[in-house]
Amino acid sequence: MASSEEDGGGNGAVEEKENGKKKKLGALATTWLIFYNVAMTAGWLVLGIAMVRFYIQKGTHRGLFRSVQKTLKFFQTFALLEVIHCAVGIVRTSVLVTGVQVSSRIFMVWFIAHSIKQIQNEESVILFLVVWTVTEITRYSFYTFNLLNHLPYFIKWARYNFFIVLYPAGVAGELLTIYAALPYVKKTGMFSLRLPNKYNVSFDYYYFLIIVMMSYVPLFPQLYFHMLRQRRRVLHGEVIVEKDD
Numbered sequence: 201m202a203s204s205e206e207d208g209g210g211n212g213a214v215e216e217k218e219n220g221k222k223k224k225l226g227a228l229a230t231t232w233l234i235f236y237n238v239a240m241t242a243g244w245l246v247l248g249i250a251m252v253r254f255y256i257q258k259g260t261h262r263g264l265f266r267s268v269q270k271t272l273k274f275f276q277t278f279a280l281l282e283v284i285h286c287a288v289g290i291v292r293t294s295v296l297v298t299g300v301q302v303s304s305r306i307f308m309v310w311f312i313a314h315s316i317k318q319i320q321n322e323e324s325v326i327l328f329l330v331v332w333t334v335t336e337i338t339r340y341s342f343y344t345f346n347l348l349n350h351l352p353y354f355i356k357w358a359r360y361n362f363f364i365v366l367y368p369a370g371v372a373g374e375l376l377t378i379y380a381a382l383p384y385v386k387k388t389g390m391f392s393l394r395l396p397n398k399y400n401v402s403f404d405y406y407y408f409l410i411i412v413m414m415s416y417v418p419l420f421p422q423l424y425f426h427m428l429r430q431r432r433r434v435l436h437g438e439v440i441v442e443k444d445d
């Protein structure tokens with residue numbers, strides 16, 4: 201009896217301690233996510249305002265990428281943390297889906313738009329920049345208000361409706377930009393490794409870009425259908441059985 205009482209008391213204490221730990225971790229994670237989402241909303245808002253101001257002042261999109269690139273690079277690269285959020289389990293999203301989304305954006309920013317200056321004034325660059333900006337202001341403000349338990353319906357509605365048009369538009373902007381980059385990549389042989397070399401390997405960035413473009417065909421529909429499922433779950437309350445990664 202004594203021992204069972206002892207056990208019971210001990211387990212209760214452990215349970216309490218565990219619950220306390222969970223609560224503490226929950227509060228810590230929530231505080232971090234609020235900070236992260238506020239910072240990201242602000243960053244993309246600054247970017248959006250800078251783009252509008254640039255266009256009003258100059259009356260052209262030429263030079264726009266150059267003028268906003270620092271802010272874009274910083275906030276888009278910072279989004280790598282989202283993959284970590286999923287991996288450590290503080291947000292309920294697939295690491296794979298988030299990884300594809302974030303890595304394709306990082307790739308566009310650093311290995312296309314930053315590296316190939318000749319394409320920075322293409323209309324397609326402005327297309328994906330505008331689309332990403334509208335998407336991210338909506339998405340991060342949705343997460344912020346949701347965490348604060350004060351989510352205005354129009355933000356929820358925007359989060360789960362805008363993407364229907366913005367996703368294909370963003371993909372079109374990205375693909376057209378990569379396509380515009382192809383001649384420069386071919387001409388300069390950038391990021392490519394030709395044989396013979398001391399590593400005895402060859403890599404052709406031109407063909408790599410063609411493979412990246414082709415990979416949108418199987419990958420984009422998965423992201424799009426993922427978002428359509430989220431839309432049904434959140435806006436129409438459907439219970440979705442998610443498959444494991």
Ligand SMILES: CCCCCCCCCCCCC[C@@H](O)CC(=O)SCCNC(=O)CCNC(=O)[C@H](O)C(C)(C)COP(=O)(O)OP(=O)(O)OC[C@H]1O[C@@H](n2cnc3c(N)ncnc32)[C@H](O)[C@@H]1OP(=O)(O)O
Nearest residue numbers: 291292293298301304307335343363366367370416419430
């Ligand atoms: C090396 C070269 C690689 C090349 C790869 C080439 C292939 C590329 C193919 C793909 C092309 C993508 C192109 C893309 O860049 C184009 C665009 O983005 S265009 C603009 C339109 N885009 C969008 O609308 C983006 C939509 N995408 C997303 O929202 C997310 O990135 C995605 C991961 C796809 C989905 O989001 P998620 O699953 O997280 O959905 P939810 O928002 O409903 O969230 C689910 C739950 O998680 C909670 N959550 C998530 N993040 C946070 C956070 N930061 N803070 C707090 N909470 C968060 C959320 O609240 C939900 O919780 P609950 O279930 O409790 O409601």
